[in-house]
Amino acid sequence: MSDKMIEVNKLNKSFGDLHVLKDIDFQVEESEVVVLIGASGSGKSTMLRCLNFLEMKNSGEVYIKGKQIDPKKDNLNQVRQQVGMVFQHFNLFPHMTVLGNVIEAPTQVKGVSKAQAKKDGQELLEKVGLGNKANDYPSRLSGGQKQRVAIARALAMKPEIMLFDEPTSALDPELVGEVLATMKDLAQEGMTMVVVTHEMGFAREVADRVVYMHDGKIVETGAPKDLFENPKEERTQAFLSSIL
């Protein structure tokens, strides 16, 4: 048992010969915002994807809300309802309207009535500042708007944990701010969040803890102030000086 929202022990993941995650130990407390940083190929996205089982670990343990998840026995669809995910490329459903995207999973998976889902969905869209776009198709939206819809869509399942996989990396620079602001609101409401990002400003301002990964391992972890200003490990220093 574990009282953490997420606990990962000795997680290993390989793609063929490529050993991507090496004995990862990692925990996230309730309402904690953890930012994963590291060079591309360091394994941060893979680790995130192991948390909602879009990637299957090769060995190790994953606990979600204290319960160890066995992908062979447990119903992953139920686990994933508690763990929302936002993708780099939004992955909105292009054949559905904005509101259609938001109500899809609640109505189809949870059996929420359409009227109720629409009401809730509209509220979520207002919350991300897109109440007036409910009946538009995603193709009419900017990247930043698409990503905010994607956040609303994930929130519609009322998850207790939200995973963000480079949510602003595909956006034009002027659109990054609106998405980060939405995420910041969410963090302030007490959502448990794990965020893979290159936005160091966001990490500094919003994260409770920053985790630096390199070559499939967690090299250093700490409060943003400590990690950014006094990195202990040489590799962390090298990485930070290369990006800041």
Added chain:
Amino acid sequence: MYLYSANFWTALIDSRGIFFEAAQMTLALTAVSILIAIFIGLLFAFMKISKIKPLEWLANIYIYVVRGTPLIVQIFVFYYGLTEIWMISGFWSVALGLAFHNGAYIAEIFRGAIQSIGKGQTEAGRSLGMSGNLTMRRVILPQAFRRALPPLGNQFIIGLKDSSLAAFIGVSEIFAVATTQGANTFDYMTWLLVSAVWYLILVFLLTLVVSAIEKKMAVSD
């Protein structure tokens, strides 16, 4: 030049009654065979992308046989073969033969369309707690069907024209009526041209229907 002789135009106009009836037969053959072919195509497309290897092999064998043998042979095998064990009309043996034939091509069209939908769409569905089947039905298939429509429309047109082979087992569709008229009047060319005009009209109408559906599905662009 036949097309400009009075013969052709009077033939076209005077025969409109029997050819209208024949065109209905052609349309019925096409509609029935295409509907069954869509069902077969979807089934075999799923078999081909299935993780269960024997299903994939079965689908490959089916597509290999259909693509590797002439349609007229397939229709005759259905006609003579099926009527041995099960008394069905010429209409139904041709309809099933055409469905069997078009199903293989439609399977490949659907398979390609399904596989062309990005992995991110499946991941988005699954990450929301949707099952694999639900994601396929609600997220992937609607998009795949839209992408499949242009080649599907093309296959429908091929199916419509291929229904003329039903003439060889005595179904009174357009081509059969044309050849009968030709034999009766010793004027094959006129009646073949008349049948060509009817096929052109039907293909034109089918094209209109397909592009209307395409337009309707384009609202999300």
